[in-house]
Amino acid sequence: QQQVKQSPQSLIVQKGGIPIINCAYENTAFDYFPWYQQFPGKGPALLIAIRPDVSEKKEGRFTISFNKSAKQFSLHIMDSQPGDSATYFCAASSQAGTALIFGKGTTLSVSS
Amino acid sequence: GAVVSQHPSRVICKSGTSVKIECRSLDFQATTMFWYRQFPKQSLMLMATSNEGSKATYEQGVEKDKFLINHASLTLSTLTVTSAHPEDSSFYICSARDWGTGYGYTFGSGTRLTVV
Numbered sequence: 575q576q577q578v579k580q581s582p583q584s585l586i587v588q589k590g591g592i593p594i595i596n597c598a599y600e601n602t603a604f605d606y607f608p609w610y611q612q613f614p615g616k617g618p619a620l621l622i623a624i625r626p627d628v629s630e631k632k633e634g635r636f637t638i639s640f641n642k643s644a645k646q647f648s649l650h651i652m653d654s655q656p657g658d659s660a661t662y663f664c665a666a667s668s669q670a671g672t673a674l675i676f677g678k679g680t681t682l683s684v685s686s
Numbered sequence: 687g688a689v690v691s692q693h694p695s696r697v698i699c700k701s702g703t704s705v706k707i708e709c710r711s712l713d714f715q716a717t718t719m720f721w722y723r724q725f726p727k728q729s730l731m732l733m734a735t736s737n738e739g740s741k742a743t744y745e746q747g748v749e750k751d752k753f754l755i756n757h758a759s760l761t762l763s764t765l766t767v768t769s770a771h772p773e774d775s776s777f778y779i780c781s782a783r784d785w786g787t788g789y790g791y792t793f794g795s796g797t798r799l800t801v802v
Contacts, residue, residue: 608791617692617779617793618730663729667791673720674781674791678729 577601578666580677588685595680596648597664604666609649612661654684688714688784692794707765707797709780715760716782724777736763770801
């Protein structure tokens with residue numbers, strides 16, 4: 575059972591565009607929703623995270639939108655740059671200290 | 687911020703040998719660490735949860751006798767791949783949760799294991 579569903583699998587945008595990546599979760603016990611960026615051969619790096627008591631969080635060019643009733647959250651990357659080309663993973667966990675469960679990832683390519 | 691150091695970054699071993707991967711929390715104590723495996727162009731799949739001073743909890747389908755996890759201190763967890771085979775070749779990543787920063791999970795830089 576896939577607990578965190580991520581789409582699209584891949585995404586191509588032009589420089590300056592706003593890629594949007596979506597995730598949906600099933601487990602209502604989840605209360606922590608981070609987004610990670612991963613470059614080839616490297617471990618994932620935290621971009622931004624949100625808790626279900628807020629509907630939106632912005633950090634720099636990255637914004638998370640969260641819809642608790644729909645059990646969905648999304649990542650928006652403003653003014654995307656070629657350096658943003660990477661694989662992005664959404665994830666979820668619960669306060670109980672369980673491990674992060676990852677979505678399948680989205681490969682983003684930003685063309686110049 | 688919280689830092690997790692993982693070594694080695696790359697290792698090549700012969701089929702049938704064992705390989706140990708270390709994961710250290712450098713500036714915080716990690717009572718719990720997590721081990722993931724990632725195949726090319728795939729997501730991170732949780733292998734096991736490592737608890738300091740107790741046995742690890744393995745995910746369904748992960749062979750505990752093959753992937754030995756030891757978490758003997760609050761800053762060190764090790765994953766030993768025993769009797770490695772080519773199908774064990776993968777990217778192994780550890781993670782720890784820094785309760786001091788709330789929910790934050792910090793990841794190591796990963797270990798690329800190639801079994802020949």
